[in-house]
Amino acid sequence: MLTPLASLRTGLELRLTVESRAWLHRALAEAADTKTGAGTTASATGADTTASATGPGTAENTAGPRGLPAWELHFVTAGRNCRPAERHAQAGHDVVDAARVLLLHAAAPGTDTVVRLYERGSADERRAVLLALPHLDPPPGTPRALALVEDALRTNDTRLVAAALGPYAATHLDAHQWRQGVLKCLFTGVPVDAVAGLEHRAAGDGELARMLTDYARERSAAGRTVPEDLHRVLRLARFENT
Amino acid sequence: MPSEIRRIFDPHIHMTSRTTDDYAAMYDVGVRALVEPSFWLGQPRTSPASFYDYFDALLGWEPFRAAQYGIAHHCTLALNPKEANDPRCVPVLEELPRYLLKDGVVAVGEIGYDAMTPAEDSALAAQLELALAHGLPALVHTPHRDKAAGLARTLDVLRESKLPPERVVLDHLNETTVGPAADSGCWLGFSIYPDTKMDPDRMVRILRVHGTERVLVNSAADWGRSDPLKTAHVGEAMLAAGFDEDAVDQVLWRNPVAFYGQSGRLRLEAAPPAEQLYQGNSVLRGGE
Secondary structure, three states, rough: OOOOOHHHHHHHHHHHHHHHHHHHHHHHHHHHHOOOOOOOOOOOOOOOOOOHHHHHHHHHHHHHOOOOEEHHHHHHHHHHHHEOOOHHHHHHHHHHHHHHHHHHHHHOOHHHHHHHHHHHHOHHHHHHHHHHHHOOOOOOOHHHHHHHHHHHHHOOOOHHHHHHOOOHHHOOOHHHHHHHHHHHHHHHOOOHOOOOOHHHHHOOOOOHHHHHHHHHHHHHOOOOOOOOOHHHHHHHHHHOOO | OOOOOOOOEEEOOOOOOHHHHHHHHHHOOEEEEEEEEOOOOOOOOOOHHHHHHHHHHOOHHHHHHHHHOOOEEEEEEEOOOOHHOOOOOHHHHHHHHHHHHHOEEEEEEEOOOOOOOOHHHHHHHHHHHHHHHHOOOOEEEOOOOOOHHHHHHHHHHHHOOOHHHHHEEEEEOOOOOOOHHHHHHOOOEEEEEOEEEEEEHHHHHHHHHHHOOOOOOOOOOOOOOOOOOHHHHHHHHHOOOOHHHOOOOOOOOHHHHHHHHOOOOOOOOOOOHHHHHHOOHHHOOOOO
């Protein structure tokens, strides 16, 4: 049986253009080299790290901040180097997310690097860090990784909120913050399917049931509909048959 | 069938200062993609960190907002000419290289002159170097005061840089500056405002004389009196003046795609295919 990341890689490769697949192979190899200490850096020495995939901007291979490991440059530039084939054009974001998660896993960064990549990342890069958290080996230090999850849950970017509520949050987020996260999904329209471990964590959670009931009452008082997802979580929290 | 505007790419608009009503109204008139240049926020910044939060917003929150209204959002990043004069802000230049690597960044900008000081000279030259090193075009703001002299000095600095003219757009041009700007080989940017800068009818007259090639028309809408629908108004004025749909599409879509496409980083997936717009398709309105 394939591990989740092996399946992710297989599914990703099937959806890429030929050029993007070649980029992915090279990028993952360089990330793995980092792990073994043989990594190259995107210094101004002319090391060709991205030249074939950057299009007209061919100077980019030497443009990265000095000392930036080549795999980090790949992580940052994945959006323009990792493109889905024509027939998978709608998979744009998923493809880039998957590539970035695989790169993070292959490079096996320490906690400092994980935190830095998030803090210095675009929203897309931050989302990839959140998605990768449960897959990293070595696992990042819990308090600092959890701070990233909490940061994402404070945003109103639904794609960050959804990514924050993955398996890492299911395992590590405290009860109050997790309930607030579920409620935030209902407020911002994130399908609760995005919440990892929902059935397990919601089961018999009386406080969550109270919060959901209050929210449903508030919606009804305003003459608004109550989302079906709310009823679904409420049934779980009350141990009712679904 | 009456002629109409098929699709609009606003190559210069400060959405940070605009509301979701503006996004909805822009979508309704055909805007499907835009570029938001980093600039002065009205309230002066006092530290580089203030820039980082702003850059992060242009790479995160604002593209998210735009996507909810079916509009593809890109940005240009730089230390703007006005704040290049404040020594507290200048260290942002040291962090700019890592930001210029980001996928959503399609040019270095707005750079150029405000009051034509030595500090502005250095910031402009340094950032043209960055554009060259990152394979990016440059969005060059021409000054509002002493514009003709400012353009002449800008062209001197551009000639000294190694950035080819086809990688540069000279913005906020008007009748008095379009000639020398066109002779330089750079792209020509025009900002259409309710009271100042250019208006739609004057823009049409310039298009009649100079043609539609290498011309970018933008609303440059921001926190001041401005109008995010001015690009559409220019399209309407062009059609009323006898330009055909293809000429409008060239100015309002294909030209900005060609210019910013030089970055290799444009992502127009949020924009539905042009043919859907004929049926008023709003499937990508999002969030509704």
